[in-house]
Amino acid sequence: MLTAEENEILTRVGPQTPMGRMMRRFWLPICTSAQLPEADGDPLRMSLLGEPFVVFRDTDGQVGVLEELCMHRGVSLALGRVEQGGIRCLYHGWKFGADGTILDTPNHCNARFRERMKAPAFLVREAGGLVWAYIGPKGRQPEFPHYAFMDGPSEHGAVIRLNTPVNYLQLFEGGVDSSHVGILHSNQANPTWMNDEFTAREDEDFNPGALASGDNAPTLDIEDTAFGFHYVAKRQGPPAADGNPATSIRVTPAILPVTRIIPAPAFQFFVFEVPQSDTVTSTYIIAHGPKPIDRAEIIRIMGLKEPFWNDEDCDFRADWANRLGQDRSRMKDNWTGFDGIEQEDAVLAMSMGPILDRTREHMVAADRAVIHLRARLLESVRRHEEGEAPIAHGLDLADVRSLPDTVIAQDDRWQDLVPGNLRTGRTAMTDKARP
Known part of the structure; x- marks a missing residue:
């Protein structure tokens, strides 16, 4: 029999929980490759360990995993347009590459602004028919697992x-x-x-x-x-x-x-x-x-x-x-x-x-x-x-x-x-x- 405290530790996986912090040290599947069947296809609204993400396949077939809400004004990128090498927010047209690079800000034509910031993006790999993401502390990811x-x-x-x-x-x-x-x-x-x-x-x-x-x-x-x-x-x-x-x-x-x-x-x-x-x-x-x-x-x-x-x-x-x-x-x-x-x-x-x-x-x-x-x-x-x-x-x-x-x-x-x-x-x- 577990104690109530142990049960809480084992079952809660959010960012500020002990189990959530531990799980974030691993590469985890976030979707299947089949759910992203084509380049520039529909983006996916996915959750992992209590956090919301958008997952998309860009024009070159590269998968990106970004925070769901646009860094500009917080609109969901899962409603966005996937086109010409990135995902574009519907609200003001801000466009992001799979690695978080800001590619376009139509309502703020300042290249230096775009160059000094990036959207929150996460390490991603495809293998074994799955898309894997690492959402833990930067620079502390393990080697990619081999099954x-x-x-x-x-x-x-x-x-x-x-x-x-x-x-x-x-x-x-x-x-x-x-x-x-x-x-x-x-x-x-x-x-x-x-x-x-x-x-x-x-x-x-x-x-x-x-x-x-x-x-x-x-x-x-x-x-x-x-x-x-x-x-x-x-x-x-x-x-x-x-x-x-x-x-x-x-x-x-x-x-x-x-x-x-x-x-x-x-x-x-x-x-x-x-x-x-x-x-x-x-x-x-x-x-x-x-x-x-x-x-x-x-x-x-x-x-x-x-x-x-x-x-x-x-x-x-x-x-x-x-x-x-x-x-x-x-x-x-x-x-x-x-x-x-x-x-x-x-x-x-x-x-x-x-x-x-x-x-x-x-x-x-x-x-x-x-x-x-x-x-x-x-x-x-x-x-x-x-x-x-x-x-x-x-x-x-x-x-x-x-x-x-x-x-x-x-x-x-x-x-x-x-x-x-x-x-x-x-x-x-x-x-x-x-x-």
Whole structure:
């Protein structure tokens, strides 16, 4: 159980909060590249860690991230014209480049005025189908992160975004909670649950809910790493060929401050729970693997469809007027009355309210990874407040992996199956970012 003070520290992400200050030391996704499909296209009004921004792609295809309100008189640049190498405010025509350079001030024809000031602009990079921004203290940004999904052909990955009106931690905690997979996601994990039997799901190698065991009370082993921690969920497996007991294991890394990697039989699911504000979270899901992947199939298995979600505004919609969209007439053969992994996760997080009061919980052994996530986040905040680097700051993360359900002998070391997680601790190679 957390104290009220600890819960406040963990959930508040504004500029003047301990968690907000720590998170601002990292590169974070602010939108997908697909949301800016063309040069001089419509600008985006985006929020990140409680602050408003405008994101646009200029004539040369370069992405800019600026403070939303025009530095002249405070009008939103999200209404502006994107043209001829910059974004122009509708009010008085002031025009800004992607790096904040003032390109034009039609109502004040003084070149020296333009040259001595710049609009508040932020470091930005594109990689892995995402637009990343650094909005922390100037000159203190880490090297740009490198994840495995940034490598290989684009058809081997699929990027999805959804914006859910809840605090980021409710979603992040669900992502490191292995015991809920075989229960909440029964239809994806065990297609014969309604017959009180277990049947392994072997027809979808892109299914992150597929389990190899019907044991819903896994034993957890947790190990701290340079990037945060990883843990193994051990479930009772079928006997080995020699008749000795065996264990089915699944390994999940938690990369601070907002990332986890969920395994599927043939793919890795990189999930970022990025706070837009204290009560709205942008979830970025990147499915990535050694072969082409069908994005439409990922959307289907995630349950992302109308009326809950669309691929244009990416907002997740559900409310209590219709029981958050639950169809109870289907619950004889559908465990939840909902469809798909992410739909179920988002709806249950919303059912907790915008920010959960964790002082009222009653935790059990299966919640150990959730408890550890909170402890590591609080430790990272403490380090940063004391002038140290936060956990995972500046690491090369290319070798970090999850492990799908794998049967091992009881005395085998699970860590040997994810060696990259243990050696990840070196800083990223130098990689210059555009100011």
